[in-house]
Structure formats: structure tokens, C-alpha cells
Amino acid sequence: MRTTVALLLFCVLAATAAAQQQKIFPYDYEQHDFSNGMRLITVPTDFPNVVALYIVVQTGSRNEIEPGKTGFAHFFEHMMFRGTKEFPPDKYNSVLKEAGASFNAFTSDDLTAYHTTFSKPDLETILRMEADRFQNLEYAEGVFKTEALAVLGEYNKNSASPMMKISETLRGLAFTTHTYKHTTMGFLEDIKDMPNQYDYSRKFFDRYYRPEYTTLIVAGDVDKAAAKKLVEKYWGPWKRGSYTAPVPAEPPQKEAQKGHIDWPTPTLPWLVLAFRAPAYSDTTKETATLDLITFLGFSENSPLYRKLVLEEQKVDVLRATYQDHIDPYLLTVMTRVKKQEDMDSVREQILSALAGFKDNLVKEEELDKVKRHIRYSFALAMDNSEAIASTLAHYVALRRTPETMNRVFELYSQITPEDVRAVARKYFLESGRTTVTLTGASK
């Protein structure tokens, strides 16, 4: 088995031309839909003994549609560890400890994921216990109020870094209507009010913790038929829901937005430039093209990185991100500038690099380097079952199937210099731009 996968990966990556014909996700997975709407994706891998379970709920801060409820998806992630009649928190922890499992959860804009990695013989125990909490979660109001304080503690531990404030400010300016306007952590005033929202928390569970929102990923040393049987046994009785969140659509941005943060302690200045960009797609080339532009323009071997970081040494961080999202989001360029007086010139150079994509065709050779980079990055990341499940969880939140990865990597292989120019012309517009700057206090 190990050799098969190794050879397969080798073949996938052996030659660019051949690679473009091959699927990027090399595992022989099985995808199964249960009658209640839940989906199971089983991925046997050649890594022995260990199994990774990811339970992906397609609910994140994007679903926080009511005012005053920002941060609730993440708070609810905490509440999911508060137990059931059969498995109160102490017992839940004991079972996982006994199994030597590593377990945790995370929330982002579009998903909440619960993940456990454990030894193969514990698969049934863990599937059973996880099914129980997704169907029978129970917690008293007192416990709920105490957990709200742990969320405040999480906000506190994040607050020493300017990143959270930058993210809050950027989203606040770039969005007027859509729930991407707030961070997953939520506004501080809403976090402080969380202890008073017990009834809403039950409503949240009732709406979103339903099989039609949920996909199970079981990756590792696992048998497909056995996994399906166990999941059917414990998750089969779960009742389908009927709620769909009316997430408001964001109208087009009409003019450039700007914001500034005075950070209370000394720090290096940050400059952030963001552009409205389309939602994730595995059928049209636009998002794939913008992904490639983040590398072409801002990766370590890009001309701008060479100039600003390596040669002139005016900045010590330069990166661009364009995170996949269900709804249109942002392509963001971030840089940390060593001297405040260089901020204007650095901003001009970033804008000029982006304008370059509109005016000139990139070289095929540079485009090919990026295509090779992303394929090898993907292969290097697949070095254990948990990493495979975790990568899959990201895509499952968007399209509920591993096939979306194959489709999007196929799109990467098709992008031409003309595509890059066309997408740059469409999206790098001044009217769609949001600029955030942050400067620290002098001593």
C-alpha cells in the first residue's frame, strides 16, 4: 500500500505535462451520503495505526447574521465540549485521555471543525462519543456563563498582537453588509455580553448542528466498509434540520476605503492593502488565477520581495493572502515596514506591482514556477493522516467533496498569462481597495 501511494505521488509530480493530466489528491477515498443528509468521506492512507477524524460543520462566523451575536459560532465550538447525559465533560475527557487522543476544534468564517487523532482500535469508541455530543449536547446556564469567560480569556491572549486589531479594522471598512464584516472572534462588546445569551445558544445548536451541515472525514489506517457501518450505527438516527441562514449579500464597493490604527505600545508599522475578490470556485478560472497572482507578486522569489526585503531591506514581512471563502472576500497584501517614513513609497511599489499585472503579460516561465510550487507544496503537506484530513476539511467546508481539490488544481494548470492580465484588470481597482495602516507608540 505504501509503495502504491508513493508511486502514485511520484507519477503525479514527475513531469509537468503528465502531472496536468493527473489528480492532485492521490488517495482512493470513498464518499457516502446518509439519508439524513450527513456525508462521510473515508480516506485510507498508508500511514499505519493512526486515524484522524475531522467533523466539519459548515457554519462559521459567516452564519452570525443577527446583531449582537458576533463570535457566537466560535463560542459554540467551546460549548460543544460541555458534555451530554451519557458523557459529561469529565467522562468525555477521560475517554479521550484513555485513548491517548489529541483533540481540539477551530472555527473560521465558513466552518467549525472538531478534530481528534487517535490509535486505530479506538475508532468505534470515538465515533460513538462524538455522535452523542452532536445529537444530545446538554449544558446548564451556569456552565454556559463560565465558558463565556474562557472566550474572553481567549480574546485577551490574542490582544497583545496587532494582528487582531488589523483584521477587525480591515473587515469593518471593506464590508458594509455581509457577515465577513466581523472577525470570527467577534466584537469585544458582544463577547462581554455572551453570558446573557443562553437561549440563543440553544437556538444556534438547533439551527446548525444538523446532519445536512455536517461532513465526517475519517483518514488513516481505516477500512472503508467498517467505517461506514460504524458511522451509520451512531450517526444514522440524527435528525435532519430545515434552517438556512439568510446571509446578506455584500453590494459592490463604490470607493476606496482607508483606516489607521494607533497602537498603544511600540511596534513596527504595518501596511495592509486589500481588494474585493470573488468567492471560491472550482469551475471558473478567476479564483485560481488570483491565487497564482499572490505568488507571482509577493512570494519570496517575486521581484518586489527581492527589492523590498532582500535588497533595499525596507520591510521585513511581505505577503499576500487570498483565502478561499464561500462568498466574495478579499485579496490582501500585508507588509511590515521598518521605518515609518518609508510607508508611502512601499505602498506605491505594491500598487505598482499590482498595476504591472494589468499592463504586462507575465512570462510563461514564471507562471510555470508557481504552478510547480503549489503542486509540490501540496505533496509535501500530505505527510501524515492528520494533515490529509485537515487539508480536506478546508475544501469540504467549501464544496463537501475532495473532488473540488482536483478541479481547482486542474484549473491552476490551465491559467495563461492572458488570464492573469484579465483578472488583474477586473479586480485591482482603486474603488475596490481598502487600506489599513498601523503605527506604534514611540517609547
Added chain:
Amino acid sequence: MKAVLLLIALLVSPTAWANSMRVVAMPGSSPLVTFKIVFLTGAASDPAGKPGTANLTAAMLARGGSVKMPYRDIVDAMFPMATSVDHQVDKEMTTFSAVTHVDNLDSFYELFRAMLLEPGWRAEDLKRLRDVAINAIRVNLRGNNDEELGKEVLYNLIYKGHPYGHLNMGTVSSLEKLALDDLKAFYRSQYTQANLILGIAGGYPPAFLDRVKKDFGSLPAGKPAAAKRPAPAPIQGLQLHMVEKNTRSVAISFGFPMDVRRGHPDFLPLLVMQSWLGQHRASGGRLYDRMREARGLNYGDYAYIEYFPNGMFQFEPDPNLVRPQQIFQVWIRPLEPPTAHFGLRLALFELDRMIRHGLTEEEFQRTRSFLSKQVNLLTRTKPAELGYAIDSLYYVIPDFNSYVKTGLAKLTRETVNQAIQKHLQARNMQIVVIASGCQELSKKLLAGEPSPMSYNSPKPGDILQEDKIVQSWKIDLKPENVRIVPVDQVFE
């Protein structure tokens, strides 16, 4: 499960290394090849008055050019392979890590070899990497990470006057002065075959390892590293070190030196203690349960018997941070300022409680079971498996999984509780607090007035009863043992 593990090495005490390179090789069929090139040198070998030399030297190799290629060309060549070289410098060990696809093995290795064996020592690289190191201290650590700052200050204080008594990255004033000649001299004296461990895993061809050994055989033979370190000075009473900073909440770490490392008879008993009291970033530890779960004081509270940097960014420890001496440490995540006094009292109360009562049989059994299986997860990636194998060579123990599983199987509750009695105490320790308003908080701590808690929801009777004890728990501080320093002086 494991690939064949070839330890082509003399299993000798780390204080008496042989004068030849050692190799940890794990050939396999993976399409990925993992490298860990390790030198048994680090910040503890920084020349006197020049802290940061080891770290900056390693950065010049991993993030600078070779004789033939400037750094920008190396980056450009590695980019299509999606590979780069990472470096990690701790007190006793410097590690260069990389993973490449076997497709690119030859072209990657040629770049990697030249970076480590034919460094370019360009002034432009030094200028850039010096800035990186200074900003890592001033901005990333001191400015933006109160929790890590607290932990590193704790280590610095415990090891004051000791080879471990400075930050691995150095100090700002030292970094500003370090010259290329300092780094070259350090490289010449420390990057030797005697200090070298070559680690490699994955689907490389059999002849490849011979080539690597031959190439690294060009390093000077050198002398074995002097791994014997003096004991740190004992701590007298409770010492409180406060860092005044304009920040929202209060970060606390405390601890004391503990002469127990992997291979010591009490290491595994204390590993059980660590996991029971405060398994890193996991629920179910005693501190976590009592501070966060029962009372909502903060985001989490953990205990350590080995150095574990960057804990806020990762769930599992990095390998290759070997130290013959360690400390016991408790990490209290940021507290709301009004509850800081109570939070510190509660952590000290729980430590005292554990020392007095130890673990119950059920707690011991459950924790042991957890650790026996969790070790599989710690080594589930090739870089981790290789890293732990290198560490086991250093500590002169069997492979880490066998060491932990076999050792735990022989433990009893009594051996764990005896080790707790022998090594842990709550009287002599260093406490570090990062906060705004240190003067006011120090007065409260010195006055020892009760610090009652109020909650936003009704609490069970046993918690309220316990609070009555904790709110007046004696923290035996003397005014002469309290220091407050402004944050901009730390590591400057």
C-alpha cells in the same frame, strides 16, 4: 510501523562524544526526503559578552547566500520545489531542517550542502538578518507576545550568571555589535564533525547517504562539545519579577530549576505529573480544570518539565531542544486584571495540593494510559520521528516511543508521588508577571489581603468553600524580592 532505524553511532554519554560524525538514517519508500542536520552547539556556547552569536550564525547559513549563490538566487531556485531551509537554535543544539520531494533531491541537496558547508558571509545578509533578530526581540516578543515574553524572562532569571542565562536570540545591544568575523569564528570552532549529527529519512537512494557523509566529512574534526554545565544558583524564597507594559491583561509564569532530563529515573514519573497537572493545550489537566473549566479565569493553564517554546502557536513540542538541565514551569494564560491575584494564588494552591496529596490510583492509571498512546502521535510525522531519534541519541535512551512505553509500564502511583515529593516544592521559585499597573499589583501581593472572587453564575458549594481558602492563600513574598522593570529594558 517504523522504518528501519540505523543508528550508526557510538552510544556514549553526551559528555563524552566520539570525535566523528554520527548519522541517524531512516530509509523508506516515501516520496519525500527529510533532512535534519544537527550541530551540538548553541546559545550556551555564545562567546562571553556576545549573546546571539550562535543564532545569527545559523541564520546566516539558512537564510543567507553561499559562496557561489546570493540568497536571492537560492530562494529562486528552491521556489519551484516548494522547499526552504529552517533553522532552530537552542542552548545545546542547532538544527537545520528541510523536506524535499525525491524528484528534486539532487538539485535541492546541492543548494543545501553549499549553504551549510560554503557559506557566503555577505554583509547584506548580515544587515538583513540582524534586523530580523532585533525585531524578533523588540517587536515580536517584547511588543506582541506577553505570554512568551513571560516564559523567556523566567528562564533568564532562573539561569542568571549561567551559560543558559540569556535569550537564544541574544540581546539588542549585542546583536547591534556582532560582526561577520564573530560569526565566522563561531562557525569555524563549532561547526565540526565532532559536533555533527546527520539525520535523514525517506526515499533517498542508498548511495545518496554516502555522498552526504563524504561532503560533511570536509568539516574540521573538532573536539567533543563540553556538555557539562554548572548547576544554576538555588532560588531563595519567592522571587517576583514584574514587567511593566501597557497591556490589556496579566500574563504569569513561574518555576524553578529541576535537574531531571530524559533518561533520569524520575523523568517518566514527572512526565506523568506534568500531564496530570497541566498537559499542554489540552483540557482535563488539574490546573485547566480548576482555573478555566470551573471558574472561567482564563483560556488555559499548563505545566512543563522540558523547554517548550512557542506553545501558544502549537499543540505539540518541537524536538531538538535538548538540555541536560531543565526547569519545572507553570504557564498561566492571561488573566483579567481584577482576578490576577486570585489566579496566581489558585495556581500555587493547586501546586501545593499536588505536592501534599499526589495523584490517586485512578488519576495515575488514566494519565499513564494517555501518555502511553499519545507518544504515537508525537512521532507520527517523519520530521518528528527523525527529530526524536536524534534527541534519543543525545540523551542515551532507546527510541522515544519504546523509552516512554516501556518505562511507563513499570511505573506505579508510588514512584510518581515519590518523584513529586522529591523534586517539586512551592517555597523557592521565580514568579514572572507581565502587566500594566505592576506597582499596584505588587502592593496587593505583598499586603496579602484576601482577593475574593465573584462569579457571573452560581457555583457549586465545593468551589465556594475552596475559594475561601484560596482567596487568603499565603504568598510569602518579601519586599526585597520584588522587582519591577519597564518592558523596553527587557533583553535590550
